[in-house]
Amino acid sequence: MFKKNKLSVVLLLMLAIVIAATGCGADTGKSGGSVKEVENLPAALKEKGDINIKVIRKIGGDDHTAQFLAGAKQEGEALGFKVDTFSANGDTAKYLDAIEQAANSDVDAVVLSHAEDAAVVELVQKLREKGIEVVAFDSIGDLSTVEGVTLTSQKDEALAQYALDELVKQHGEEAKIVYLWVDGFPPMVRRNHVYQDVLAKYPDIKEVGRFGVASDNTSVDTQNAVAAMLTQYPKGEIDAIFATWDAFAIGATRALVEAGRTEIKIYGIDVSNADLQAMQEENSPWVATAAVDAKMIGAVNVRIAAKKLADEETPATFDLDAALITQENLKKSSEAVNVATLADLIPGWGTTDAFEEDWMKALKEANAK
DSSP: OHHHHHHHHHHHHHHHHHHHHHOTTSOOOOOOBOOOOOTTOOHHHHHHOSBEEEEEESOOSSHHHHHHHHHHHHHHHHTTOEEEEEEOTTOHHHHHHHHHHHHTTTOSEEEEESOOOTHHHHHHHHHHHTTOEEEEESOOGGGGGSTTOEEEEEOHHHHHHHHHHHHHHHHOTTOEEEEEOOSSSHHHHHHHHHHHHHHHHOTTOEEEEEEOOOSTTHHHHHHHHHHHHHHHSOTTSOOEEEESSHHHHHHHHHHHHHHTOTTSEEEEEOOOHHHHHHHHSTTOSEEEEEEOOHHHHHHHHHHHHHHHHTTOOOOSEEEEOOEEEEHHHHTTSSSOOOTGGGGGTSTTTTOOOTTOOHHHHHHHHHHHO
């Protein structure tokens, strides 16, 4: 009996040694992406070890959201981070709850998108008090009051100006237009400022109608609204549509095509593969859109978060450059153009070295092996 007990004790001791050596059964701390050791890795990242990033976007259900989230995830994982993404699909309660959950988790950084609710400020303050880094895209300016937060955006003024300049160029200073816009979102507010400036500059431009709603059925709602407008305004009474969001432009395009009213031209903002396909359809009324590559936006926001985690200096604000994409340019290609091949027509499209440090390049190379 004694020998048997002694043998059991020896076996247990051996098992304990194995567990200690391998770390099995022990509390190894948070689990996250494994950051490889590279020669110039910032000391702060070495100390943190595994890195977790949460990307939380309020709007959803559109191609732009999918590309933004994909760009953030791809960039973070290329750096060796663990990246989780979440879209609230326009539900404010779910959005705020996701931020609250992030504050109570073991994440190292949070990338927010379209944080336009006042309640977000208090939650972001909570994130920062817990040492969680924050980057916010297309969000309320009030977040600038929280120390350490970087606000990013597309150059919304440039986006609106590009689209409207093309509209005026093609339809003149007395154009009769429909305005598709929704209030309550910081980028929409900035785009509207440009629209108002253009109306002031060209007082003979006539707005004959407007519509705008942000929902999980925005394109369908817009299609129905534009279809109803077409019954009120026969041919010759509408020249163009200014759509401040591609979800608006998609809906408007469908309405015009179904009604046989493609003499009305659409000037939009944002781009996706679905948008480009619509613009390249035969007799498509969607003739121009101003945009920034959504995938690149996601990537840049993650880079800024990574620099914060590395204790490197980051700006309080950053704007991403916009470009104008026209149907005329797309027709120069002998093959169908998508977001990835836009670079063949628009120099620099989809690429930027903004905030991409040498140590990030080294991490990407190490993780690619």
